[in-house]
Amino acid sequence: MYKENFRIIILFITFLILIPSSLMGQERKKEVKKQNPLQQEYKIAQSYENIGEHKKALDIYRRLHKADPESPLYFNGMKRTMIFLKMYPELVNLLESRLKTKQDINLMGDLADAYYRWGKIDKAKELWNKIIETFPQKDFSYLYVSNLMVQNRLFEEAINLLLEGRKTLKNDKLFITNLGYLYYYRRDFKSATKEYIKLIKINPRLFNTVNKYLNRFPDDSTTFKEVLPVLIENIDREPGNPSYRRLIINLYMKHKKYEQAFNQYKILDNILNAKGKEILRFADMTLNEKEYKIAEEIYRYFINKYPSHKQIPKARFGLAYCYENIDNVPDDNKKMTPGYIKAIEEYKLVAEEAPESILKAEALYRIGEINFLKLFDLDNAINYYNLIVKQFQNTYICLTAFLRLGDVFIAKGDLENAMLNFNRVKNADKKSGKDLPGKARLKLAELEFFKGRIDSSLQICNNLLDEIPKNSDIYNDLLEFTLFLEDNKGINNNLINNYARAEFL
Structure with a gap:
């Protein structure tokens, strides 16, 4: 009996709770239905506008504006659609009517724009002048009107107005970026440069901004001839200003005039x-x-002028790398010799001058590369790679040398020593080895292929594909090699083994 009474009480309480909530739900629905009809119509007008039914949208905006003349949403809706439909006389009436109750620079600008679009250019100019006279914030007024002119593609008029404003307000620092942009758009790069360079005079910290503006200029010879005299003029006026030197250096560099840039750098x-x-x-x-060629000249200049500079090993390394990439260079007897021979001489000097530096390891590595790839002196290459391995253990370049030793041993036909060196890299810590362990595993897969062990090679590749990211340096090579193995998996073993041996040889 007690349980039955308790159940009835609970049901009654639940009923009391649910009735108000259901009534509230019904009230909300009524509120939604009673939503402001003007807002609903406004959404309909916007929808018409979005699908290109501007006349239907305008009819609704008119009704809405009449119902609520103070709403900027309805007013702007009328203005937009009238502009699209080119109803300029009616738009002028709308704006003039609005201006009677509210003096506003934007309304005056819109009215001037409407007159200009209507073809009443004198009236538009009259209003632009009135804006400048009416509003006390003079510099803003000039900018505002110049923007209106730009919107109507009156670039020359906008330039002249800003120049007039600068003169009237007696402030040559006004409108610099605006004029610079307008000159740039008109492809008057000489005048644009004159404007932008004023920013450095105002604040030298704006050098990067000015340089960015100048870098936007085309890199043709005509532009170069326009800009160069302006920079030279400023340098002549202030020869000790480093910013002007940097600007002219960047211009020379952009147009690959390295000798002139070098002179300025000195x-x-x-x-x-x-x-x-x-x-x-x-x-x-x-x-x-x-x-x-030019880099070689600059490095030699640095080495000769600053023989005791702490950066001599670095400069010498750069010089050696230049030699390595130049076909022929003169030796001490003025005879032409292959560049990589001169490079070895410089790299050896780097190793002597920086005996404990990682730069020495990089120099030794380059010598090893030249012996391996240029002179085909495999034993000498091994010697130089081994020098790195002994002195610079547990470094990235040490692992790189191990990897290269594996390649050299493959070239010598010594697959066992090749595998030994690849395994050293394969087992390296990923933090210090970065992408090298993956490269070593791919090399090991290739070794298995050379030995005719296709299944073993394929297993290594598939495991590696599951582990390395697709943006890895070796991913494409790995994928190509894996697909090759898959495609040839069913071919007669003797044939594929013979092919593998031929590839190795």
């Missing part, structure tokens, strides 16, 4: 009392651009 280095730092920076820059 001056810049003196201005900054950089003691060769700027020269070496320029040498590295041209090396990265693979301009080996």
Whole structure:
């Protein structure tokens, strides 16, 4: 009996709770139905506008504006659709009516724009002048009107207006970026440069901004001839200003006039009392651009001018790399010799001058590469790679040398020693080895293929494919080799083994 009464009480309480909530739900539905009809119509007008039914949208916007003349949403809707439908007389009436109750620079601008689109150019100009006279924030007024002119593609008029504003307000620092952009758009790069360079005069820290603007200019010879005199003029006026030197250097570099850039770098280095730092920076820059001839000249200049500089080994390494990539260079007897022979001489000097530096390891590695790939002196290559392995253990370049030793032993036909070196890299810590363990495993898969062990090679490849990311340096090579193995898996073993041996040889 007690349980039955308790159940009835619970049901009654639940009923009391549910009735108000259901009534509230019904009330919400009524509220939705009673939603502001103007808002619903506004959404319909927007939908018409979005599908290109501008006349239908305008009819609704008119009704809405009449119902609520103060709403900016309805007013702007009318304005937009009238512009699209080119109903300029009616648009002018709408804007003039609005201006009677509210003096606003945007409304005046819209009215001037409507007159201009309508063809009433004198009236538009009259309004533009009125904007400048009416609003006390003069510089903003000039900018605002110039933007209206730009919107109507009146670029020359916009330029003249800003120049007039600068003169009227007696402030040559006004509208610099605006005028620079307009000159740039008009392809008057000389005038654009004159404007942008004023930013450095105002604040030298804006050098990067100015350089970015100038880098947007085309790299044709006509533009070069327009910009160069402006930079030279500023340098002549302030020869000790490093920013102007950097701008002209960047211009020369952009147009691959490296000798002229080099001359400016020498001056810049003196201005900054950089003691060769700027020269070496320029040498590295041209090396990265693979301009080996000019880079060689700059490195030699640095080495001869600053023989006791702490960066001599680095400069010598750069010089050696230039030699390595130049076909023939003169030796001490003025005879032409292959560049890589001269490179070895310089790399050896680097190793002597920086005995404990990683730069020595890199120099030894380059000598090993030249012996392996250029001179085909495999034993000498092994000697230099081994020097790295002994002195620079547990480094990335040590693992790189092990990997290369494996390649050299393959070239010698010694697959066992090749496998030994690849395994050293394969088992290396991934943090220090980065991508090298994966490369070593691919090499081991190739060794298995050379030995005719196709299934073993394929297993290594498939395991590696599951582990390395697709953006890895070796992914494409690995995938190609794996597909090759898969395609030839069913071929007669003797045939594929013979092919593998032929590939190895």
